[in-house]
Amino acid sequence: MELNVNGHPRQVDVEADAPLLWVIRDELNLTGTKFGCGVGACGACTVHVNGKPMRSCVLPVSAVVDAKITTIEGIGAEVLSAVQAAWILHQVPQCGYCQSGVIMAVSALLAGNPAPTEDELGTLVSNICRCGTYTRMRAAVSALAAKASPAAGVRT
């Protein structure tokens, strides 16, 4: 079957119910998307499907054949995205393993809501970071929100 990943058509020979996560990692060798739980609970495998954040470990590949799939490798390939730059500025990652998924979730959220409240952020970015970098995620998103909408940057 054919998939559209990061703007390129890719042929894969896999079962219809193969999880998108493993197709991305093992068939396409895009290893920036991570395996964390396999049950859609931690968000390490988050990718964009037609711009929406989806947990790829529980998504059968057959469900996304006609969709545009974007992985962490597909954002900021040439120039870092604003979220990635903010992640560096605020020194968010520690081990970094969960951060691909977090950055994908945050990017999707900010695309539709450039200045989320703290509650919106907490509800819509429910990824697990075992290193506990949440306070820095908040600071980075708050700075991005302030840039997008100066009046909204301090909403809590």
Added chain:
Amino acid sequence: MISRRKVLLGGAAAAGTLVVGYALWPSGRIGRGDRLAAKPGERFLAYWIKIADDDIVTVVIPHCDMGTGIFTALLQMAAEELGAHWDKTRAETAPPDPLFANGALVEGFALGQAGMTRDSVPAFLQGSVFAAGNRLAQFMDIQVTGGSSAVRTTGVYGVRIAAAAAREMLIAAAADRLKAPLKTFYTESSQVIHRPSGQSFRFGELAAAAARYNPSSHPALKPRSDYTLVGRTIPRIDIPAKVNGATQYGIDVQVPGMQYAAIKISPIFGGKLISVNEASIAGNRGIKKVIKLDDAVMVVADRFWRAQRAADMLDSVFSDAGNAAVSSAGIRERHLEALNQQPIKHEFSVGAGAKALQNQASLERMYQVPYLAHAAMEPVNATALYQADGTLEVWAGSQDGLGSRAFCAKTAKLHLDQVTFHLMPSGGAFGRRLPGLWNFLAYAVQAAMALPGIPVKLIFTREQDLRHDYYRPNVTSRFKAALNADGTPAAWVNEYTTDDGSNAEAHIVYDVPNQAYGAVKVVTPVPVGPWRSVEFSWHGFFVESFIDELAHEAKRDPLEYRRALLKHKPRHLAALELAADKAGWGAAPVSAAAPLAPRRARGIAMVECFGTIVVQVAEVEVSDDGALKVHRITCAVDCGMAVNPDGFKAQIEGAIVFGLSAALYGEITLDHGAVEQQNFPNYPLVRLADCPAIEVHIIESDAPLGGGGEPGTPPVAPAITNAIFAATGIRIRELPVSKRSLKKGA
């Protein structure tokens, strides 16, 4: 003799051996270092320090990157002593070779045990060029990252010494060129500068000549007052590759022809594999092999999800090893029985010890903590390739590259030089990848040996990772105290269960004239191991809960009560005051703008561990129907000096969240001999929505450098449970908090 476990974990029992002299390579070893780890144009000047023709200084670091920022901090320490320009420095992971065994770790540990610092070692013992510390590290294959030790041992006893020695060698080479005295030169911005003439040489142009001098084992070190890089926040060097998916962790290794293995380990601890019905997966696509081991079965396939599905479908039968009746309730009973019915020897006492309890009013309390999993985000995994000619190549994240290589060699019954080990960055570790916790390496090596010539990547599913961890132990602790008329303790007696030996981590910093401590061993089939902050993760909760209970018993403010018991400990007092002050201790819990919530209050806790003093104040709110909200954690830390203050703060913040997950809902339970939790839905961890505001305040003192990775964890739980008591009158003596109803009137 120093035991490997004690070195690895920085335990506090007396070592009995004094090891001195930093291990600088004699010149013969430099050549071997160059062959192993120098690229064209680079050469080693001293242990761990390479300088290239283009001035680039590379520090070869005998640690793993598991996210704690130590590569940046250690590079700062090296650049500081060398006088290198920050932009011209690089860090590399040391090869897992005995030549790069971490002697500084052993030396730091041994000196610490003897109550000495490097400077207090008598002069006549200082000259040893090839020191015992390094010999021991090689002998024990040590390259460990753990015990919050990288900066305070590798950095203090190793990297900065090697860098200072290299600086002296560069200066010697410049002095020889100009035929001028050594003391007329200094280094700055990766140049050696002749002060009188202003003439300068680049590091790169001196490096080859400098490498011909012998590094001093006791070079002059910069005083703290001259530091320009150490003590400054510098962005971490590993972060850019962690925002675009570029960092390759162990799980990301790709080897041509690689196959994937999924594993099913006996669900009951100690159980053996009895039978496997391979017909149950006969029709599955891509299956390469079913490998039967003593206590597990692996399915190898051409893709991981195929291997995983087949492993899930595979009919397999395991024995119960007589452990089918093991349960959390039963283990809890055994801990209580051990404390109540076995004679307990007090192995450490102060003053009159337990005798001081007699004939005085006493308070007795019992506390308990459960088993906990590490649950790093990258499930444990390893890739291995065994060749029929008897060589083995392994790729994995580990907290000890050299130790892992030796372990893989032993598993495969090969010599060390037949094994290549590629140390990969770890997607979290928290103790899970330390020596003794290497089931993932053992299984991967066995998988590779069953398929000679084929690389095999073994990945534990989250379920296998969670159910076959080496858990933070279940521990029960009992306290008895006798109180003076003013409510302060006259006697403090603490008896606790242990999986190992007695724990110096139980000993209190508070000024109590009579103290006694005793441990009673409880053996269970549950595998246990070090978990971020190790013994402090339980004794911190026990001690800080009990002291809080004593304060309330004495009807005294918990802050003021602790203060009264720390009169002779100015560093502890300062940390206590700062945390209390920043948290607004004593003030109304909410701002004037917000309505005053009736069940909102603060709790305080202090733990000193890994050379660092940490005080935390938690502010919590409990609704009438029992919902708990942790609003804020305010933290004061005295670590002597933070090499990279923002990086240090990040570690404390992360350690607080780690402790918070454990305090609120962390619990591994057993039923019928197996772990009940399967995955994150029933092993919940703190997420963004539950994360309180966290403030970290660093205190600079002149104390030796303290650790950064672990000390933030232990005070969280008691700060929260003490706050819950202040808010509700409910005293939580058994973690996690979620086990107890906090409903009003409950």
